[in-house]
Amino acid sequence: MSEKKNPPSQPRSEEEVVFGDELPVLPIRNAVLFPGAVAPFDVGREKSVALVEDVDNLPGPVIAIFAQRDPSTDDPAAEDLFPVGCAARVLKALKHSSGNYSLILQGLTRIRLEGVVTMSPYMKAKIRRIEEPATEDVEAEALAMSLRDIAKQVIQLMPELPREAGSLIDSIQAPGALADLVAANLDAPVEEKAQLIETVDVKERIRKVLRLLTRQLEILKMRERINSQIKEEMGKNQREYVLRQQLKAIKEELGEDDGDQGDLDGLEDRIAKANLPTEAETVAKKQLKRLRTMQVGSAEYTVVRTYLDWILDIPWTQSTTDNLDIAAVRKVLDEDHYGLEKVKKRILEYLAVRKLKQDKKGPILCLLGPPGVGKTSLGRSIARALGRKFHRVSLGGVHDEAAIRGHRRTYVGALPGQIIQGMKKASTVNPVFMMDEVDKIGHDFRGDPSAALLEVLDPEQNNTFADHYLEIPYDLSHVMFVATANTADPIPPPLRDRMEILEIPGYTRREKLAIARQHLLPKQLSDHGLTQEQLEITDRALEEIIDRYTREAGVRSLERQIASVIRGVAVKVAEGETQKRRVDNEDDLHEFLGAPKYTSEVAERTADTGVATGLAWTSVGGEILFIEATRMYGTGKLQLTGQLGDVMKESAQAALSFVRTNALRYGIPKDFLDKSDLHIHIPAGAMPKDGPSAGVTMFTALVSLLTGLKVRHDVAMTGEITLRGRVLPIGGLKEKVLAAHRAGIKRIIVPERNRADLEEVPKEVVDELQFFFVSRMEQVLEAALESMPQPTPEGTEEARDGEKKDAEKHPTASSN
Numbered sequence: 001m002s003e004k005k006n007p008p009s010q011p012r013s014e015e016e017v018v019f020g021d022e023l024p025v026l027p028i029r030n031a032v033l034f035p036g037a038v039a040p041f042d043v044g045r046e047k048s049v050a051l052v053e054d055v056d057n058l059p060g061p062v063i064a065i066f067a068q069r070d071p072s073t074d075d076p077a078a079e080d081l082f083p084v085g086c087a088a089r090v091l092k093a094l095k096h097s098s099g100n101y102s103l104i105l106q107g108l109t110r111i112r113l114e115g116v117v118t119m120s121p122y123m124k125a126k127i128r129r130i131e132e133p134a135t136e137d138v139e140a141e142a143l144a145m146s147l148r149d150i151a152k153q154v155i156q157l158m159p160e161l162p163r164e165a166g167s168l169i170d171s172i173q174a175p176g177a178l179a180d181l182v183a184a185n186l187d188a189p190v191e192e193k194a195q196l197i198e199t200v201d202v203k204e205r206i207r208k209v210l211r212l213l214t215r216q217l218e219i220l221k222m223r224e225r226i227n228s229q230i231k232e233e234m235g236k237n238q239r240e241y242v243l244r245q246q247l248k249a250i251k252e253e254l255g256e257d258d259g260d261q262g263d264l265d266g267l268e269d270r271i272a273k274a275n276l277p278t279e280a281e282t283v284a285k286k287q288l289k290r291l292r293t294m295q296v297g298s299a300e301y302t303v304v305r306t307y308l309d310w311i312l313d314i315p316w317t318q319s320t321t322d323n324l325d326i327a328a329v330r331k332v333l334d335e336d337h338y339g340l341e342k343v344k345k346r347i348l349e350y351l352a353v354r355k356l357k358q359d360k361k362g363p364i365l366c367l368l369g370p371p372g373v374g375k376t377s378l379g380r381s382i383a384r385a386l387g388r389k390f391h392r393v394s395l396g397g398v399h400d401e402a403a404i405r406g407h408r409r410t411y412v413g414a415l416p417g418q419i420i421q422g423m424k425k426a427s428t429v430n431p432v433f434m435m436d437e438v439d440k441i442g443h444d445f446r447g448d449p450s451a452a453l454l455e456v457l458d459p460e461q462n463n464t465f466a467d468h469y470l471e472i473p474y475d476l477s478h479v480m481f482v483a484t485a486n487t488a489d490p491i492p493p494p495l496r497d498r499m500e501i502l503e504i505p506g507y508t509r510r511e512k513l514a515i516a517r518q519h520l521l522p523k524q525l526s527d528h529g530l531t532q533e534q535l536e537i538t539d540r541a542l543e544e545i546i547d548r549y550t551r552e553a554g555v556r557s558l559e560r561q562i563a564s565v566i567r568g569v570a571v572k573v574a575e576g577e578t579q580k581r582r583v584d585n586e587d588d589l590h591e592f593l594g595a596p597k598y599t600s601e602v603a604e605r606t607a608d609t610g611v612a613t614g615l616a617w618t619s620v621g622g623e624i625l626f627i628e629a630t631r632m633y634g635t636g637k638l639q640l641t642g643q644l645g646d647v648m649k650e651s652a653q654a655a656l657s658f659v660r661t662n663a664l665r666y667g668i669p670k671d672f673l674d675k676s677d678l679h680i681h682i683p684a685g686a687m688p689k690d691g692p693s694a695g696v697t698m699f700t701a702l703v704s705l706l707t708g709l710k711v712r713h714d715v716a717m718t719g720e721i722t723l724r725g726r727v728l729p730i731g732g733l734k735e736k737v738l739a740a741h742r743a744g745i746k747r748i749i750v751p752e753r754n755r756a757d758l759e760e761v762p763k764e765v766v767d768e769l770q771f772f773f774v775s776r777m778e779q780v781l782e783a784a785l786e787s788m789p790q791p792t793p794e795g796t797e798e799a800r801d802g803e804k805k806d807a808e809k810h811p812t813a814s815s816n
Contacts, residue, residue: 019087023064024051025113025123026088029071032193033086035107036177037184044100045074051122052093052101061090064111064127067194078116078125084198087111087127107180110197135175135202143206144175150213151182154220176202179209188212222253248296264292267308275317280472284311303409310416310470314424319478322430323387324355336381337374338515343367343502347382350480361459362430362480366438366496368488369504370618370735372554375484376436382482383432391422392434395449399442404452406469416469419456419476430478438495439485450492457481457498505734506553506622508741508762509546516542520559528566535569537562538584545589548596551742553622553735561593568592610705612784614697615718615740615748616689617732622739624716627682627694629701634677642682645690652680654721655699658777659706662725666781666789668706678702693730695721696749699777700784707789715784716740717749725777729753734760741765749774749783 026048028041043052055061066085073080088105095101110130117124151169172178183196183205192212199205226249271284287308294301323329326348333344346365354360367375376392383390398404406417415421422433441450455461462476483499485491507515521537542562550557568591569581583589586596614625638656640649656678663670680698682689696719704711718736720728729751730736738761740748746768750758752775758766772783782788 019060019062021126021128022117022124023062023087023111023127024054024058025064025066025081025116025125026051027066027068027076027081027123029068030190032067032082032184032190032197033065033088033105033107034180034184034197035086035109036180037107038091039105039107039184041103041105042100043103044098047075047119047122049099049101052090052103054122055090055093062087062108063090063105064088064113064125065105065107066113067190071190077119078113081113082194082198083113084130084194085111085113086197087129107184110200130200132176132200132202140175140203140206143203143210144173144178147175147178147182147206147210147213150210150217154213154217158220175206179206182213183209186212187216222250226250264288267291267312270312274312276311277316277472280311280316283472284308287311307409307469310420310424311472314420314470314474315427315429318428319430320388320428322351322354323385324351326351326355329385332385333381336384337378338518339507339511340374340378340504343378343504346500346502347385351386361477364457364459364481364483364499366483366485366491366499366501367504368485368501370506370553371486372552372556373504373506374554375504376434379432379434379482379484382480386432386480388480389426389428389431390434391426391431392436393418393422394436396437396440397442398449401449401452402468404449404456406467408468409471414469416467417452419465420467420470420474423474423476423479429475430480432480432482435481435483437485438483439487439490450495453495454498457483457495459498503734505760506738507555508738508765509543510764511762512546512555512558513539513542515555516546516558516562520555520562524559524563524566528563528570530566530570530573534573534580535566536580536582537565538582540585541565541583541589544586545593548586548598549589549593551598553738565589565592609708609710610701612697612701612704612711613716613745614694615716615736616691616694617735622732622735622737624739624743624745625682625689625694625697627680627697627701629678629680629698629705631676631678631705633675635675636673637677639677639679640681641679642684643688644682645688647692648690648694651692651695651721652698654723655695655702657723658699658721658725659702661723663706665791666703666707667791668703668789669792672706678705691730692720692728693718693732695719696727696774696777696780700780703781703789704785707785709785709787709789711784712747712786714744714746715749716743716745716747717780717784719749719751719774719780721777727751727774727776727780733757737761737765737769741769746770747772747783749780751775 026041026043031039031041033039043049051063055063064085065088066081068076069080069082070076087108087110089108090103091106092104093101094103110132111127112130114126114128117126148169155169168181169178172181179196179202183193186193186209196205196208199208226246229249267288271281271288274281274284276284287304291301291304291308294304329351330344330348333347337344343365346363350360350363367378369375379392380390402417404417404419406420407414416424419433423429423431426433435453438450438453441448441453443449443451455465456476459477462479464473465476466473488496488501517539521542525531525535545561545565546558549561552558565583569583572581583592610629610631612627614627616623616625638652640652644652659666659668660673663672680701682694696717699721700711700717703709718730718733720730722728733750733754734757737748737758747770749772752773755773758771772779774780774783
């Protein structure tokens, strides 16, 4: 290509621009160099640095500048560059200490990339110089005048530009050169600038520049108008508010967002569609009206907005339809839990009444029983059977009243209490709401949460429950509340009175076997990835686990032991064992569980005189209790150990007094305490013990010690005594009987007045035990000792007189 001069309509320099048809190429990112423009560029890529360092060896200091399409491309090829660029003269090159260069380039003329000659050490390409046609017509002049006028307006609205910019605009007469100058200084994307440099036709180029410049002028005018408007409304100290208002005004002008006003309109629609109660709707509309007058950036705006969201998010009328098919509900309850007939019966009763009376309020039940009997899982099963949503909240350790009623909105970060939060999560007005561990609520200076529950768990009051955060009455009467507790004593009497307590006792041996077979074993096999074809645990093995590896009222420990066996088999399977493993007896269990943890201590403990077996009630079920008495040289003192409570100590004193009063009737010398001390000890000394029901056991142990007669090893007893020899009734008989059954006891001595309580004991347990119902201490000795003590001659006469008086009043011991 021959050397050419700049056309007379677009003078670039007084000297000729001389370069050939092959030039080194410098790709630039995020910028476009226009003819006539002088601009700085930083050079840091390896090939670009090599090009700059080789400029002095070129025939002339002219290079080709092309803009990259994608600025993230580090080594662009020809297809990565825009096809039209600018030939540029290197006016100055400054090397930095890092090895990079800063260049000052002067655009000369448009060029088109024809093809790459080489890519190493830097890109060289064939280029073609683009001639710019002459523009002498009136339309081009008119377009240039318009461009010049708008450019001056933009300069006036941009105080950061130097004053000389306006004079520079006036000094350039050629329309094409003017368009290039303005385009070079436009704030526009690289793609739009690349289109401008590709536009050879001068008039078309000016039109494109005019469009971009007019858009920038409108934006600047809008910014000026926004600034003026906001300066009138707000003071100088509210910078944050100014910025928010600017953003809001810009978005509204561009039509991108309708701002917070549209959001508030959406809230108004939600209020209209929410079907709120009258009082709630009035409060919501009032708060929305306040919200419209608030500043968006204020703290109060956020508080009110959050409050409105809570009102609209909690359910007011949404409900699920109850499954009123009694047979289907019974089937679901039986699938999930074995036994627990009392609870299942109560649920079916509620459903039956609900079927007859649709507006029946939800019951408030309290499942009371030892750990591991399935109280919590029963709540989930009830919800599944009824077809209701389920929500559980744990009250263990809660000691702040605000956890139930919520915080007032005056506090920072205030929230509703767990009741309203639970209703929001359940999203219906009639869920099954489980309140776990209601007996473990604490209280301190922040209030008593159990007192706050009085309103929640009262069917006559909870239709207007008032949360401190909402401050709107909320109807909880459709909710089925199910509370759980291990013991009833820690629950305050007013709260206990509001709940219908359903006692869930410990499981019998047969029930544990059925639960293990139907529920625990299939669940653990599935959890550990084994099948019944790989492992079989027989009923004999399960009974061995129940008897010798666990001692509990529930089945949690039983499930853990079964899981241990399954994990042991899983290891064998993972190691490659393919033969089906059958766990059947104690030897098989020993491999996985080790030696048995529990053995029957009853026979061993009662082999000596002065030892009797009692029955005790604990929060985790019944337990057997060994009471040991011994005699030593002393001065007639009674020593009691085993961490006994005051009531139990007084029972021991009463038992000793009765023995001393009737010593001769039992063949005991009157002066047996003159030179001796008595010591009564109840083992498991680390466990606190209290209650009057060990009275008969202490009496029996003392008589056994002083007469030398052993207590039968298969008998256990419970009952309170009086100084007149009466046996009074006790509580917790069902748990005590189950504990005796677990321990292998065969005969149980029970107060006569507790006979009716046996109805609660499972029939299979009653059938396996022999009960002695007593009302006098003599009847206890007849049933407990291997033989009755023989009275002294003096005692015989005394006993004969006593028997005459009591013969008609008190029948002898009876068994079932």
